[in-house]
Amino acid sequence: MSTNTSGTLFLIPSALASGSEQAVTTPQVVEVLRRVRCFFVENERSARRFISALKIGVDIGALELYEWHKRSDFQSLDAPLKKLLSGTDFGIISEAGLPAVADPGAQIVAWAHRHGVAVRPLTGASSIFLTLMASGLNGQSFCFHGYLPIEKEARSRKIREIEQAARQGNAQIFMETPYRNNALLDAILKQVEENLQLCIGVNLTAADEWVFTQSVKKWKQSPPDLHKKPAIFILGKPPA
Template structure:
């Protein structure tokens, strides 16, 4: 099977592609000056703007004096119907700009689904880069930037959060999370429980007037939030595992054991089978469901 190759967005402008193109346009994450000249020009030139929140996008267009376009609603709850319709417009020759409420589309929003649909139909996908909250928080966090993992929003259920965090416990790269103000305290509690009292940075209201960075251990940042109630959206940047943690993981006693043997070892220590399977899943950084299914 041959790879899908898109050599240049200019092909679409030179008549080499029969239809239009999909432009992924970054929008401000706070300060309106985050907007690039290229993003403004692209929004002016595209035939259709697909937006996560059309009301928010209308405000942006008005601010930059961009003529009213055909605004198309595209979000998590209507993507199944809206996605194919947007693709149809592009195939008919329309250029479509996709924007999210803030930052890069396709990051923690359904834009990635639309990108996959476009690629499947041979439509050129053209990124118009700009502001991004995760990377902005990372570069100002003071934590290592050589290797990092973007996780985004954690699940809502505690057990699902703990499964995901335990799977990240041995990752040596810096970890980046998004969190809302009403959940950030709880998330710090779970981070501390699953990963330990690591160094972190809390980034709030990025590029806005009240932008704020709080740097310290999880415990220190928890204390800060007790004294300064959370406001605004947060990026949580978390130090990765230490070399010692990595070595400990690599030399784990269970590495040579099969799943059944691993579970049996905990059962011999007096654990119930259910708890033994849960502990095994945590050791190996996999979900409990994977262990259960493997041992059925």
Template sequence: MSGILYLIPSPIGSIKEVDYLTQSNTEILQNLKYFIVESEKTARAFLHYCGHNLDDNLNFIEYNEHNFNKINIDDWLKILKSNNSIGLISEAGTPCIADPGSEIVLRAHLNDIEVYPFAIPSSITMALMSSGLNGQKFSFHGYLDKNVNKLRQQIKILERESRLSGYSQIFMEVPYKSQKIFDLLLNTLKSDTFLCVAAELNTSEQFIKTKQIKSWKNFQVELNKKRCIFIFQNKNYF
């Protein structure tokens, strides 16, 4: 008999914002002994706040962009196959959605191991539902190209696709680049394109605005070092 791979989202904002966890989810979490995490330090703080006793029998493995190629997933599959369950915890938000973990989940499926997702405080979903843009048809692109010239071209292509298909285009960026990305969007997108900026969701600094580019150019906003979701759509206003 195999254990279960639990996908455990962590708070987008303050660690105290864990009311999305149901009682049954919390009880499962408190009894887990094995965890795959992006950062052991923040994972321990999250578990402590959720009431885990954090005894000496806990096992953590850090799985992030710095060590993808160094982790032997087979070792963790053996643990699951030995009737031990594992919690996969993201750093802030949802495992596998613009965060590590999808390869682990796929390997679990291929080995007939049950995958169980906890309730999700997704910044992507929160941003889209608050944007007023198309929530029926949309594309999420994660992080766009790091090269500025390629990024500008990519934005133009996505804008054209949005105009033709009606899709909202969603992406995110690391906090220290948020202001630069916002400025680039203002200088790249057409004046009638709608842009939603959703920053620091579910925190006291939450900011959500949707405006056409021509209106954004007359609006002052400071996004430096803020966690942002950007959504744009070139559509007819009605």
């Protein structure tokens, strides 16, 4: 339950791909962006670029943007958080896609709940669910693992864990920083049993997007170059 005096925290989806802003942003998001002036953002530059690309008449220079990333602490945001508690509405904008999903904005959302601030999620594009929708894998039972470990041994253990769950028919969704995609794909193709299905979704909502599902064995025959391309991976079996 929210307090009577605090503002509302709006979770504002941003575009997944440059050039898709107007196509994927809903009227609900546009309405909120036209009236909210204070934002917690993962990256100030990309947030300004996103709002500017919508061409909705917002004075970009008048916005108050407060960066929040995985190394931030609440002490650095003391003033804007007090402003939120005092009745000013705020938004959270991730660098791409849904805020607070595989995103440090989740910490601010948790803070808002602890302090009785109303939280309103808004509708927008999610590369995770767009890929799952298009995968042909189990949309009834799935698990999102977020970013896999960077260190090779830890990543290998995690892939084995994911493979075991995928064998049970549960879709296993995960991702990597784009410049490490090829290393992750190489590890998957070396470790995972060949008859499991692997879906890869790349550049979702962009003009050159693609989503394709086939066996690990077939991916081995012609692995794609995913370097610096935003991608989602799903390992599993087709639904029974």
